[in-house]
Amino acid sequence: MATTSPLSGDLSPEYRGNAIASLRATTESRQELDILVVGGGVVGAGAALDAVTRGLDVGLVEARDWASGTSSRSSKLIHGGLRYLEMLDFALVSEALKERGLLLTRIAPHLVRPVPFLYPLHKRFVERPYVGAGIALYDIMSFTGSHGRGVPLHKHLSRRGTLRAAPSLKPDAMVGSIRYYDGQVDDARMVTNIVRTAAHYGAKVVNRVSVVDFLREGERVVGAKVRDHESGDVFDIRAKQVINATGVWTDDTQALITDRGQLKVRASKGIHLVVPRDRIQSTVGMILRTEKSVLFVIPWGRHWIIGTTDTDWNLDKAHPAATSADIDYLLEHVNRVLVRPLTREDVEGVYAGLRPLLAGESDSTAKLSREHVVAHPVPGLVVIAGGKWTTYRVMAKDAVDEAARSLDERVPESVTETITLLGADGYQAAWNRRGRTAELSGVHVARVEHLLQRYGSMVRHLLAMIAENPALGEPLPGADDYLAAEVVYAVTHEGARHVEDVLTRRTRISIETWDRGDAAAPVVADLMAGPLGWSAEQRDHEVEVYLARVKAERISQEQPDDASADAERIRVADIVSAT
Structure with a gap:
């Protein structure tokens, strides 16, 4: 197999070997990186892309696989967060809605797409004006910026209109509803795409490489000692600044260097069920209130995703486990509104993930902050924690801003608001041409659509492989x-x-x-x-x-x-x- 160009964004086995050799050379030649990012979730990937597109020399290491932790186990939503609006957290909602629009219209239109939801109403006269005003504000706030909203406006539905959209709902489960839109993404695919885009711009990115210790000169962190789990080799990577973007592992990673960590992260477990699309007759998703939080029923291709729970977790962070009680909790709550109840036999898949919440005084993880915080606990080490999936780009920017302040040279401002991910350029044209592409390739148009919504304009690479x-x-x-x-x-x-x-x-x-x-x-x-x-x-x-x-x-x-x-x-x- 031919050697992959280091600027192609192709993370081939050959690329990985070359990237490791380059990272090793930071010690052997004393040519240190500007920034080493630790953690290959969405924030770490975003930080690597942000830093490298500012012209910095960047490395990224991930202990397991890209997005193998929290970032692949979300609700798959890009959203402003209606419940934060109810909490009067207008800044967080506004920021998230801006990012939603950017992702839908500019950064990743091939990976993020609009998804409709019903917000059921239960009180005939009081609830509709109150909820309607909130969702109207949600829509109005999404107009900020010049990037566009990317989703249609909300619409009020009567009980009859609600049942037409979602025949599986019990007639007495609501008096009407409001249909609104948010965004949806395959979270793991998005993270891999961000990593590939960072590599395309010159970052040296490697998975299955974990930090076993930090390198220090006096009080200053000057890099990391890492282990390549594919070869067993242990080697040093030198860097002027290290960004710790390890999510729920933040405390563990910080403990390698200092006990003065300014950030404490608490893990909250959320589980999701996956059921076949034909088990719920509906053209839209649903958002349901529970006594603890909210429950989403989300369209997902030929399936539905139902979630989530929100409970404290203090056990193995790498493999959070769903319990029988977790599954029963979700089934019980969704069945309250369904004509035909779901059973265990309807569940195709189950997955559990951990949210990295900033620790606080609250006993309930549902009430802990989703705001993010950047800290510089010791010279040379920047820590980013908290936040939500949708605002990963802002979190990454803030982390790189903090690291850049300690670099000797003047560092340009972030440009990721204008950087499209690989596969975005030419995507709309490729989508419009999908019928012709199917004819020329001999691949059914449904298959071509599937590939376009996963790879964007890079679909040509897969079709070339199939042709060969x-x-x-x-x-x-x-x-x-x-x-x-x-x-x-x-x-x-x-x-x-x-x-x-x-x-x-x-x-x-x-x-x-x-x-x-x-x-x-x-x-x-x-x-x-x-x-x-x-x-x-x-x-x-x-x-x-x-x-x-x-x-x-x-x-x-x-x-x-x-x-x-x-x-x-x-x-x-x-x-x-x-x-």
Whole structure:
């Protein structure tokens, strides 16, 4: 395979080797990076992109896979946050709505798209003016900026109009509703795309590389000692400034360098269920009030996502586990408004994630701050924590601003408001041409649409792969929505290193199929083996570990409480290549 250009944005195995060599050279040649970002979630990826597009020399390391923590386990929404409006947090809502518009219309129109929701009304006269005024304000606030809203305005619906839009709702569950719009994104795909865009502009980005210690000269942090989990090598990376963007691991990472950390992060567990689209008859999503928070029923391709919970979590951060009680809680609340109740047998997939909330006095994680904070606890180390997925770009900008203040040279202002992600340029033209593309490629137009909404204008790369090897145009076993070409592309262009990376993040097969990827795993391993140079033993090991993971997750979801669910889930360790 030809060596990938370092400015192509293709995270091939060859690129990874070259990037590691460049990071090692910061110590061997004493040519330190300007900024090393630790953490490959959405904020860390955003910080790497922000810094490199200011002209800085940037490295990014992630201990596991891109978005493997919180950033791949969200509600998949890009939204202003209606509940924060009710809390009178106008600044947070306004900021988030601006970012929503940017993502929908400029930065990532191929990955973020409008999604409609119903807000059910229960009181005939009092509630509609109050809620209507709030949603009208939500719409008005989204007009700020010159980038455009990206979504239609809200509309009031009668009870009859509500039932036409959502026939599965009980007639007595509401007296009417208000339809409004927010944005939706495949969170893991978005993060990988941000990382690729950072690499395209020259950042050196590597996954499966963890920080084991920080380098110091006196009180100053001057880089990090890291371990490559693929080879087992330990080496140093020198940098003028280090940005710690490790989310729920913030306290753990800070503890490597100081006990004077100014930020404390508390993890809140949220779980989501995935059910087939035909289980709920509706053309729109729904937002439902619960005694603790809000519950979303979100359209997701041929599925619905139902979530979320909001409970304290103090156990394994890498693999938060959903319990039987969590699943029952969501089913109980959504069934209050459905004509035909959902059962356990309707649940295709379950996933759990942890929100990194700034610790406060409240006993309830639902009341802790979603604002973000940047700190500089010791010279050379910047810490960013808190915030929400939608405002990742602002968080990244603020972190880089803080790091830039300590650099010797004058650093330009952030330009990420104008930087489009890979695949965005030419996307609308490619979408308009999708019928012609289908005719020329021999790939069904529905498949072309699927690829366009995942890769944007980069779809040409996958269609070229299929043209060269038609077998790559076949769907994966048990996962008809995904093609074999996407597996190979995940390895050659998106930095996938293991079967789990493909089945849980490059695709969403692990939550969208009844068997959670069991049938697809051997085929995925076969497709990955060539580009990654796996032996037959490595290939078999990858499949065994993935199947064991699925089994452990299923067992954990039958447990009554967090402790027992966590004990079952952590029986299966993360896969590592190094011995």
